Amino acid sequence: MSQRTPLFDTHVRSGARMVDFAGWEMPVQYAGILEEHDAVRTRVGLFDVSHMGEVVFRGPRALESLNRLFTNDLSKVADGQAQYGCLCRESGGIVDDVVVYRRAADDLLVCVNAGNRQKDFEWLSSHAGAADVKNESDEWAQLALQGPLAAQLLQRLTPLDLSPIRSYRFAQGDVAGVPCLVARTGYTGEDGFELFCPPAAAPRLWDALIDAGEAEGIQPCGLGARDSLRLEMAYRLYGSDMDDGTTPLEAGLGWVVKLDKGEFIGRDALVRQKEQGLARKLVGFVLTEAGIARHGYPVVQDGRKVGEVTSGTKSPSLKTSIGLAYVPPALAAEGSTFAVEIRGRAAAAKVVKTPFYTRK
Amino acid sequence: MEIPDTLKYTREHEWARTKGTQVVIGITDFAQDHLGDVVFVELPDVGDTVKKGESFGVVESTKAVSELFAPVSGKVVEVNDPLGDTPETINDDPYEEGWMIVVEPSDPKELDALMDAKAYRAFVEEQE
Structure with a gap:
């Protein structure tokens, strides 16, 4: 039996097409993926991301405990700041990629992927030492308001001054009378906000944003556009581009691995992997021949499979066929060429710099 | 949903x-609606043969790949090449401008085995 977010009825009533995603009945599209994608790139879109989970670390040892489970360094961010990073196993394999919201050194909220809610909570709580760890996933709904007009729209609905809330910062405040954690974070590459609120108030908040956003041409958006938007930015998707068997170094997330910050779970394995060199790397590529690469398609060179596509689509903004793939390091440099096997045919591909899309 | 009687x-x-x-072949309004935005189409070449019930190409939306199955067997005599550059035509006008191929059927009686509009409507309603 699939789970539903507090906005399920709202989606159905608004004509969304619902699909199963990671055990959740979620809207995949409202008006169409391309239209929603364009709305976020040029105006503003609203997403229900209540399927995401929240795990909270509290107590005097909260920061220290979580930092030992996290590849990035939470001691380097201030209260009111968020940080992206990975949770790793001893092997260096990625348990999940998460955003940590540091409300205070003794109060940190970890936003985890929907499909990993239970796994992450078990992992975190069994390795947390002295911190008090609570799974608050059912106590939060989450709306993502994304796009160049998101700030001007949101500012009309909140007494909070949004200008000091710069990227990856957040504050507590009311939005349309609903108490929220208002974070300038997102998964689209555009300016925007993620609003964490009590589940019972989520439909009211959603309706208020849709109503007020009429002036900006707001568009409700589904997971389809969320996926094409994130892929244009080469943001990794857990379960597609990485999993327990891949490390952050292989996944190109070395920038959120702070090997010199002190001990954390997975550090020794990652240090070793760095010394020994990587066997594969996640790269961004474009197809230079017709076709669309998809998750699971083989990467071939000289007739031999040497890697695998993990994500791919036709970029709605760029109109080119883009993707992410694991390839041997020899093929990972920008400009390297290989082929992607599409239904038995080889389509030429070229490694390019990411993100694929640059904000205008 | 549109299901022409003819x-x-x-x-x-x-x-x-x-x-x-x-025989002109394409996909239905129901199909294009369920696929979502069509962004890529792969069709056979003129002169290829297609076989009833077997794949003759693919149509891809932003999210998914779907195979196309031939309603009849025969030789491809015409292909809607402009769909390569404007695959969204399949969403906009699935029964006219969005046609895919024209086939010279090897056994015209194969057409009789297909559903008429009434049967197809019932079939679609059953699926929903």
């Missing part, structure tokens, strides 16, 4: 229209 239909949501001795 066409024949497959269980895989292709339509077939008789044009003289030839």
Whole structure:
């Protein structure tokens, strides 16, 4: 039996097409993926991301405990700041990629992927030492308001001054009378906000944003556009581009691995992997021949499979066929060429710099 | 949802229209709606043969790949090449501008086995 977010009825009533995603009945599209994608790139879109989970670390040892489970360094961010990073196993394999919201050194909220809610909570709580760890996933709904007009729209609905809330910062405040954690974070590459609120108030908040956003041409958006938007930015998707068997170094997330910050779970394995060199790397590529690469398609060179596509689509903004793939390091440099096997045919591909899309 | 009375239909949501001795083939309104935005289409070449019930190409939306199945067997005599550059035509006008191929059928009686509009409508309603 699939789970539903507090906005399920709202989606159905608004004509969304619902699909199963990671055990959740979620809207995949409202008006169409391309239209929603364009709305976020040029105006503003609203997403229900209540399927995401929240795990909270509290107590005097909260920061220290979580930092030992996290590849990035939470001691380097201030209260009111968020940080992206990975949770790793001893092997260096990625348990999940998460955003940590540091409300205070003794109060940190970890936003985890929907499909990993239970796994992450078990992992975190069994390795947390002295911190008090609570799974608050059912106590939060989450709306993502994304796009160049998101700030001007949101500012009309909140007494909070949004200008000091710069990227990856957040504050507590009311939005349309609903108490929220208002974070300038997102998964689209555009300016925007993620609003964490009590589940019972989520439909009211959603309706208020849709109503007020009429002036900006707001568009409700589904997971389809969320996926094409994130892929244009080469943001990794857990379960597609990485999993327990891949490390952050292989996944190109070395920038959120702070090997010199002190001990954390997975550090020794990652240090070793760095010394020994990587066997594969996640790269961004474009197809230079017709076709669309998809998750699971083989990467071939000289007739031999040497890697695998993990994500791919036709970029709605760029109109080119883009993707992410694991390839041997020899093929990972920008400009390297290989082929992607599409239904038995080889389509030429070229490694390019990411993100694929640059904000205008 | 539009289901023209004059066409024949497959269980895989292709339509077939008789044009003289030839058969024009495309996908239905139901199919394009369920696929979502079509962003890529791969069709056979003129002169290729297609076989009833077997794949003759693919149509891809932003999210998914779907195979196209031939309603009848025969030789491809015409291909809607402009769809390569404007695959969204399949969403906008699935029964006219969004046609995919024209086939010279090897066994015109195969058409009789397809569903008519009434049967197809019932089939679609059953699926929803």
